[in-house]
Amino acid sequence: MIANVTVKVLSHTKYLCLIREVTARFCSICGLDEELTGNIRLAVDEACSNVIKHAYLGDTSRRIVVKYAVSKKEIRIVIEDSGKKTLPEMLKGRDLNEVRPGGLGVHFIRRVFDQVTLDPKKKRGNRLLLIRRTGEQNGL
Amino acid sequence: MDFEMSDYRGNKVISLAGEIDMHSSPVLREKLLAVIRDRPQRLIVNFSNVSYIDSSGIATFVEGLKHIKAYSGRLQLSEIPKPIMEIFSFSKLDKVFEICGSTDDAVSR
Numbered sequence: 001m002i003a004n005v006t007v008k009v010l011s012h013t014k015y016l017c018l019i020r021e022v023t024a025r026f027c028s029i030c031g032l033d034e035e036l037t038g039n040i041r042l043a044v045d046e047a048c049s050n051v052i053k054h055a056y057l058g059d060t061s062r063r064i065v066v067k068y069a070v071s072k073k074e075i076r077i078v079i080e081d082s083g084k085k086t087l088p089e090m091l092k093g094r095d096l097n098e099v100r101p102g103g104l105g106v107h108f109i110r111r112v113f114d115q116v117t118l119d120p121k122k123k124r125g126n127r128l129l130l131i132r133r134t135g136e137q138n139g140l
Numbered sequence: 141m142d143f144e145m146s147d148y149r150g151n152k153v154i155s156l157a158g159e160i161d162m163h164s165s166p167v168l169r170e171k172l173l174a175v176i177r178d179r180p181q182r183l184i185v186n187f188s189n190v191s192y193i194d195s196s197g198i199a200t201f202v203e204g205l206k207h208i209k210a211y212s213g214r215l216q217l218s219e220i221p222k223p224i225m226e227i228f229s230f231s232k233l234d235k236v237f238e239i240c241g242s243t244d245d246a247v248s249r
Contacts, residue, residue: 013161013162013163014163016161016162016163017159017161017163020159020161020192035223038223042192042194042227045161045194046194046195049161049162049194049195049196052162053162096231096232097232103195104195104198104199104231105194105195107230107231108194108195108227108230111230
């Protein structure tokens with residue numbers, strides 16, 4: 001790995017803007033273009049929003065850890081919580097042809113990352129691994 | 141996020157600015173639904189100064205649309221910046237919402 005960054009915040013929605021900012025800056029430093037940076041920023045924001053909503057059920061006093069790492073081949077982002085277990089089937093988005101509020105966040109995550117997996121070894125809480133292969137776009 | 145109401149040629153216009161995320165969308169939802177409770181025939185939401193929207197923000201507008209359609213009103217979204225328009229298109233909501241180039245364009249429809 002060439003660079004590593006870790007951000008730890010409380011599970012309050014007011015910190016989502018901070019996570020977005022760090023995500024965007026990290027992608028920018030890695031040489032990703034504006035469009036890909038924007039899509040990764042949205043995906044990480046959605047994943048952290050899901051932690052607040054589904055894993056911590058709105059409890060604002062818990063912790064979210066976001067770890068960023070980049071190599072010549074990929075960007076790897078890990079999001080950890082110690083809340084309620086996310087079931088793998090929750091990582092499937094709803095049918096996009098349905099018009100109803102909610103259920104889009106998972107699509108925003110899946111459209112930009114090549115790999116979206118929950119670590120089954122994590123005993124308490126969740127560890128979501130997001131990998132985006134960057135190829136030549138990665139400027140590092 | 142900033143939320144500003146105005147009247148334009150007899151139509152209600154909401155001008156939004158800043159970021160719409162899970163932190164700000166509950167406030168947006170409350171204000172949007174309060175406007176819709178007055179049953180405007182046409183409600184225009186101007187996005188020109190919106191820099192970011194997430195799925196909770198999109199969900200707020202889908203909910204607003206359902207309320208407004210229930211009494212045959214119109215919800216028109218205008219001046220959506222390109223990166224945000226791309227999110228509406230990806231979600232297939234560009235075909236669901238009435239999307240207009242400008243407030244004048246919305247009023248003329």
